[in-house]
Amino acid sequence: MSERKEAQAPELDLPWKEVSPGGVVDKPGSSVAYITGTWRSMRPLRDHDQCTQCLICWIMCPDAAIPIEDGKVKGFDYAHCKGCGICVEQCPVNIKEPHCETGEMGKVIQMVPESGDEDNADDE
Amino acid sequence: MTSNRSRTFVLGEKKEMVESTYLALDGANAVSHAMRQINPDVVAAYPITPQTAVVQNFSQFVADGTVDTEFVPVESEHAAMSACIGASAAGARVMTATSANGLALMWEMLYIASGMRLPIVLTVVNRALSSPLNIHCDHSDSMGARDAGWLQLYAETGQEAYDNTIQALRIAEDSDLLLPVMSCQDGFITGHGVERVGILPDQTVQDFVGQYVANYSLLDVENPVTMGAWDFTDYYFEHKRQQSQAMNESMPIVEAVSAEYEKLSGRPQPIIDTFAMDDAEVAVIVLSSAAGTTRSVVRDLRNKGVKAGVVKPRLFRPFPAQRIVDAIKNCKAVAVLDRAISFGSPDGMGPLFLDVTSALYNAGACDVPVIDFIFGLGGRDMTPPMVESVYDQLMQIRDTGDRGDIVRYVGLRG
Amino acid sequence: MTDRIRVNLRDIVNNEERLVPGHRLCGGCGEPTIVRQILHAIDTPVVLSTATGCLEVSTSVFPYTSWNVPWIHSAFENAATTISGAEAAYKALKRRGNLPVDEEITFIAFGGDGASYDIGFQFISGALERGHKFLYVCLNNEAYMNTGIQRSSATPRGAHTTTSPAGEVIPGKVQWRKPFTRIMAAHDIPYVAQAAPHNYRDLMRKVKKAVAVDGPAVLNILAPCPRGWRHASDQTMAITKLAADTCYWPLYEVENGHKFTVNYKPREKQPVAEWFKTQGRFRHLFRPANEWLLEEIQAKVDEEWAQLLHDEECSS
Structure with missing residues (x-):
């Protein structure tokens, strides 16, 4: 499946009678509701048109923050991307035209500093 | 969370008493027979004296196909409890056994088992903790674990060890409780002592323990759960308060299981066993095998006209405070016999004494003079003359009103 | 022959993520990538246990979980034993008809090098000897990172950690790292291997x-x-590649305790100093006074590599 299941956000700050006995968490994958994108100081940007869809960035991402749609990488999950830059470093494709976002030559994925006022919504 | 709980047990018709078959068994063997009849899904255990016979016998049952339990012969007691935790989290019915240093090595995992609310049953064949190394009976092992969040039952005889083991499983797995239970008996004294033990028919035991259905299982891959998550400062307190409440509310569950088992076996299963207490002036409170010796001395004293009695708690965790207070509140002098020392408590009191006196204080029954006798450490025999000396000292307190030394020793060379 | 296994990302890219975002491991941490690669390589349902450590605390912050699959943590030293208990339960419940007989589950235990090389060493050994069907994975970052970068027996000689600091007299950790992979192989179990995440094809195979x-x-x-080794967060994969290219971390496998196969032989074996240069924990080794140590380490790496090639030759 390509679409991530809608993760259920856990209820927070429950009183002691209502917390789950034994600390069991029965909402799998609920950390999707926890935003780690705010940790980022650098933001990866992809030039979709020049991307070869080799999927290296996807398999190398520590945060599973590169969403897949129909077997293809689709932007970034900026709500969770921590901006580590592994995707840039591992991207094997040198672009032939200037990058659509940065205007620079180099790789399909390039990093730019976060200005701090971007929202952390999914994708561009 | 409570809404999706299913009842743990499929209870059958109200059971009538079933005749036991009587066998000559030592206490450890009696427990292994209880385990054979329960036929748990998983047993992970490591041998240690004097528990060894439990693991050996059970291994033979596995080898002979008498049970179809998955037996995990681990490389340490810590691993035993770790494997039990993994198996219990996977929804299995799980049992193990240990003694002394083995229990000490499990310590970390005892708290984890109870904190994760896993209904594991652990047979403890009580033995002194090192150092000095000693393989014989005292209660320093299980008493050290008294705050670990496990229920604790103490058996006077091999028969009680057998009966408690079966009840422990039902108590632990009750869907309103889900806490692990330690079922203790005295190493060598009952563990290796052969006696006449009544064994229920296998099917009766199977029916009594029923089928265990866990609320959550690691093997339920369609409904994945995370177990053993970590709590920041924002949740740990709530989880511990809830766990404490489960223990606080466990008494009715213990009572109900005991009552049902009593009816089934025809053997009394009191929370605390009282003997000659109705009009007792001098009384002793003691756990496990020494209660038998004490009762025998009380019979002699009664024949001599002494109003003596004895109280034997079968349950130590949760502590049956009100029952004990009610039993002794009219006594003129009471002695607690402790087979362990709580080092550093006032004058080196024993753990049972600490709880008995705190129960009296909290019940406002502060005028009962209670003293503590440390006895039987490292397997030192508790003989009838020693018990008589305890009652002699109680009668002195009764007659003079002078409580004297609070912590005393019996059977110790002066 | 299973060696014909090929990994094609297109075959697995649509799989559900079993370790989801929102975990709190550091940016650039090697662990979550490795775990993702492992879980994407497995077709069956999985049940996981994880030792106390970075992976555990960062993925299970109550009431959140980053796991989309059954997962348990019980303590630091016993991930292998906890999973052996679950595997034993699986066998028992299957035998008794309480689980579908055709349900195949893969059991995996994760531990760091502290949990594997040190405190959990006996537990792993016991579980291997008992023959449980499970995969034990050591996520080896060569020190106790979760508690603040203290030495472990996986820490290489010469590395700076907070309990083997490089000082005026002692240049980092004095001892050699424990040959854990070989010790695991010496249990004569069916399969033991060393891998690194830059080579995901090799790892997933x-x-x-x-x-x-x-x-x-x-x-x-x-x-x-990145935090403990002192390198930039984007260098994670480049660094493990250098570890393989310098033969500091050979990619090899051992089948049934004796059949060695070296899966990657660098065309040009690089000096180990090239690997050390990438990380601040080795910075002091480049002081002139510590030149002898660098030479000693290079000699040891050469010796171990030669031994590995020899073992491979002997087993063919």
Whole structure:
């Protein structure tokens, strides 16, 4: 499946009678509701048109923050991307035209500093 | 969370008493027979004296196909409890056994088992903790674990060890409780002592323990759960308060299981066993095998006209405070016999004494003079003359009103 | 022959993520990439146990979980034993008809090098000897990172950690690292391998091979820690590649305790100093006074590499 299941956000700050006995968490994958994108100081940007869809960035991402749609990488999950830059470093494709976002030559994925006022919504 | 709980047990018709078959068994063997009849899904255990016979016998049952339990012969007691935790989290019915240093090595995992609310049953064949190394009976092992969040039952005889083991499983797995239970008996004294033990028919035991259905299982891959998550400062307190409440509310569950088992076996299963207490002036409170010796001395004293009695708690965790207070509140002098020392408590009191006196204080029954006798450490025999000396000292307190030394020793060379 | 296993990302890219975002491991941490690669390589349902450590605390912050699959943590030293308990339960419940007989589950235990090389060493050994069918994965970042970068027996000689600091008299950790992979292989279990995440094809092929064997398997995987190793967060994969290219971390496998295969032989073996240069924990080794140590380490790496090639030759 390509679409991530809608993760259920856990209820927070429950009183002691209502917390789950034994600390069991029965909402799998609920950390999707926890935003780690705010940790980022650098933001990866992809030039979709020049991307070869080799999927290296996807398999190398520590945060599973590169969403897949129909077997293809689709932007970034900026709500969770921590901006580590592994995707840039591992991207094997040198672009032939200037990058659509940065205007620079180099790789399909390039990093730019976060200005701090971007929202952390999914994708561009 | 409570809404999706299913009842743990499929209870059958109200059971009538079933005749036991009587066998000559030592206490450890009696427990292994209880385990054979329960036929748990998983047993992970490591041998240690004097528990060894439990693991050996059970291994033979596995080898002979008498049970179809998955037996995990681990490389340490810590691993035993770790494997039990993994198996219990996977929804299995799980049992193990240990003694002394083995229990000490499990310590970390005892708290984890109870904190994760896993209904594991652990047979403890009580033995002194090192150092000095000693393989014989005292209660320093299980008493050290008294705050670990496990229920604790103490058996006077091999028969009680057998009966408690079966009840422990039902108590632990009750869907309103889900806490692990330690079922203790005295190493060598009952563990290796052969006696006449009544064994229920296998099917009766199977029916009594029923089928265990866990609320959550690691093997339920369609409904994945995370177990053993970590709590920041924002949740740990709530989880511990809830766990404490489960223990606080466990008494009715213990009572109900005991009552049902009593009816089934025809053997009394009191929370605390009282003997000659109705009009007792001098009384002793003691756990496990020494209660038998004490009762025998009380019979002699009664024949001599002494109003003596004895109280034997079968349950130590949760502590049956009100029952004990009610039993002794009219006594003129009471002695607690402790087979362990709580080092550093006032004058080196024993753990049972600490709880008995705190129960009296909290019940406002502060005028009962209670003293503590440390006895039987490292397997030192508790003989009838020693018990008589305890009652002699109680009668002195009764007659003079002078409580004297609070912590005393019996059977110790002066 | 399982060696024909090929890994094609297109075949797995649509799989559900079993370790989801929102975990709190550091940016650039090697561990979550490795775990993702492992879980994407396995077709069956999985049940996981994880030792106390970075991976555990960062993925299970109550009431959140980053796991989309059954997962348990019980303590630091016993991930292998906890999973053996679950595997024993699986066998028992299957035998008794309480689980569908055709339900195949792969059991995996994760531990760091502290949990594997040190405090949990006996527990892993016991579980391997008992022959539980499970995969043990050591996420090896060469020190106790979760508690603040203290030395472990996986820490290489010369590395700076907070309990083997490089000082005026002692240049970092004095002892050699424990040959854990070889010790695991010496249990004569079906499959043991060393891997690194930059070479995901090799790593995922090894996972497929490991979970296909009938018995226990161990993977020792180099997992860079940007914080502890002192490197930029984007260098994680480049650094493990250098570890393989310098033969500091050879990618190899051992089948049934004796059949050695070296899976990657660098065309040009690089000096180990090239690997050290990338990380601040080795910075002091480049002081002139410590030149002897660098030479000693290079000699040891050469010796171990030669031994490995010899072992491979002997087993063919």
